[in-house]
Amino acid sequence: MQNITESSLFRQQAFVNGAWVDADGGASFAVNDPATGETLGRVPDMGAAETQRAIAAADAAWGSWRKRPAKERAALLRRWFELIVAHADELALLMTREQGKPLTEARGEIMYAASFVEWYAEEAKRAGGEVIPTTGADRRLFAIRQPVGVCAMITPWNFPAAMITRKAAPALAAGCTVVIKPAEQTPYCALALAVLAEQAGIPPGVFNVLTGDPVAIGGALTASPVVRKLSFTGSTEVGRLLMAQSAPTIKKLSLELGGNAPFIVFDDADLDAAVEGALASKYRNAGQTCVCANRLLVQAGIHDAFAEKLAAAMSRFKVGRGVEEGVTIGPLIDDAAIAKVEELVADAVAKGARALAGGARHALGGTFYQPTVLAGATAAMRVAREEIFGPVAPIFRFDTEEDAIRMANDTEFGLAAYFYSRDVGRIFRVAEELEYGMVGVNTGILSNEVSPFGGVKQSGLGREGSTHGIDEYLEIKAIHLAGI
Ligand code: ADP
Numbered sequence: 001m002q003n004i005t006e007s008s009l010f011r012q013q014a015f016v017n018g019a020w021v022d023a024d025g026g027a028s029f030a031v032n033d034p035a036t037g038e039t040l041g042r043v044p045d046m047g048a049a050e051t052q053r054a055i056a057a058a059d060a061a062w063g064s065w066r067k068r069p070a071k072e073r074a075a076l077l078r079r080w081f082e083l084i085v086a087h088a089d090e091l092a093l094l095m096t097r098e099q100g101k102p103l104t105e106a107r108g109e110i111m112y113a114a115s116f117v118e119w120y121a122e123e124a125k126r127a128g129g130e131v132i133p134t135t136g137a138d139r140r141l142f143a144i145r146q147p148v149g150v151c152a153m154i155t156p157w158n159f160p161a162a163m164i165t166r167k168a169a170p171a172l173a174a175g176c177t178v179v180i181k182p183a184e185q186t187p188y189c190a191l192a193l194a195v196l197a198e199q200a201g202i203p204p205g206v207f208n209v210l211t212g213d214p215v216a217i218g219g220a221l222t223a224s225p226v227v228r229k230l231s232f233t234g235s236t237e238v239g240r241l242l243m244a245q246s247a248p249t250i251k252k253l254s255l256e257l258g259g260n261a262p263f264i265v266f267d268d269a270d271l272d273a274a275v276e277g278a279l280a281s282k283y284r285n286a287g288q289t290c291v292c293a294n295r296l297l298v299q300a301g302i303h304d305a306f307a308e309k310l311a312a313a314m315s316r317f318k319v320g321r322g323v324e325e326g327v328t329i330g331p332l333i334d335d336a337a338i339a340k341v342e343e344l345v346a347d348a349v350a351k352g353a354r355a356l357a358g359g360a361r362h363a364l365g366g367t368f369y370q371p372t373v374l375a376g377a378t379a380a381m382r383v384a385r386e387e388i389f390g391p392v393a394p395i396f397r398f399d400t401e402e403d404a405i406r407m408a409n410d411t412e413f414g415l416a417a418y419f420y421s422r423d424v425g426r427i428f429r430v431a432e433e434l435e436y437g438m439v440g441v442n443t444g445i446l447s448n449e450v451s452p453f454g455g456v457k458q459s460g461l462g463r464e465g466s467t468h469g470i471d472e473y474l475e476i477k478a479i480h481l482a483g484i
């Protein structure tokens with residue numbers, strides 16, 4: 001079945017206060033398959049008024065949701081997790097159709113998305129407080145942790161399911177209620193997750209999904225004093241704007257923003273492992289992740305062998321529609337995305353880079369781009385500063401460990417970094433010197449539900465996943481009990 005309209009999880013309405021609703025006046029917009037341009041369906045084009053109602057519903061639901069024993073919230077989350085896993089194939093197909101990634105990757109994302117729900121179902125029960133040694137015999141001191149309140153979530157198109165569960169699961173576990181605005185390119189996974197949340201028995205108003213105008217919805221969410229927290233994943237530019245919009249109401253913020261990940265290969269690296277790591281880190285989701293290797297920094301002694309092997313490995317990829325068997329690289333999300341990749345490659349080539357593989361659009365047309373390796377990249381090129389978000393790996397040569405660290409840190413971003421080395425002293429030195437929130441050593445993959453995900457510098461604020469992820473949705477309250 002490739003026709004998603006037959007899916008029991010396919011909804012063309014938004015989900016507010018436990019009901020499936022249209023926009024006021026019935027406005028809607030089309031959602032397209034990036035692989036074919038075909039219209040998959042429509043969703044409501046909502047704005048500020050609908051957002052106000054969703055916030056009011058989330059606020060009304062918060063009172064009883066926060067009072068439920070954590071164990072009850074945990075049981076509901078657990079049920080939601082089980083339903084997501086049970087519908088993994090159906091969800092994966094929705095994802096591939098609206099987002100483009102190959103079906104196997106889409107299924108992998110669904111299991112990854114589900115893992116956050118499972119993890120926070122468990123963590124819900126462990127969000128305890130402290131008894132603090134007292135300052136006087138007549139008093140006792142406590143710190144309790146309580147849910148922040150109504151949380152707004154604005155999510156991107158590159159991980160249409162996982163970016164929602166990674167935020168909503170800890171929020172719900174903590175006792176918060178949520179209003180989510182998914183990216184306009186990928187609303188169907190978000191709405192399908194709402195179908196399953198409803199089936200799991202999560203009460204009306206606790207989990208709301210709005211579709212529509214980002215500026216109007218984002219404006220209403222950030223302006224509202226009822227919304228106590230905003231969690232955003234997307235570009236640094238929009239993150240900065242939402243942070244400014246949240247300033248008047250002093251919201252708590254979690255921001256997962258852009259990256260410019262260095263992937264460093266030292267002379268002492270295991271060459272084959274480094275090539276495999278680069279393939280996994282760079283070309284997943286056609287290069288459209290915020291932790292994708294953006295700059296391959298390769299030491300002079302291993303440079304040519306690494307570049308040659310990486311370029312040769314491009315023939316392993318099969319570019320095509322994500323629903324087709326064996327496809328490993330799907331289309332880019334839209335025309336703007338492929339235009340940007342083309343511009344970055346043209347800029348690099350004009351400044352002296354050489355394409356060892358690829359370097360142009362794919363013969364399939366549309367938004368398909370060839371997996372590409374560029375040699376001879378330099379700091380003067382745009383690929384050194386800007387997030388590529390496409391299947392293009394520029395290779396920069398370096399001589400010393402100090403050079404590698406300086407080049408790696410020479411960016412305003414600080415999300416993920418990777419390096420390959422077998423020297424244990426170097427591994428500690430470099431891991432500690434890299435100004436990044438996450439460092440992969442001898443691995444190109446670093447996202448899972450058990451470890452903290454997030455950036456430093458202009459890559460954002462806060463951490464998702466792990467035992468820390470729930471803290472983003474909890475406030476600490478000190479209780480001073482005196483006169484005893
Ligand atoms: P990308 O470049 O990956 O599309 P964006 O930062 O533009 O990243 O988008 C991430 C999310 O932010 C999407 O849900 C998008 O609709 C939303 N968004 C974009 N612009 C705004 C805005 N001005 N206010 C609120 N949300 C926005």
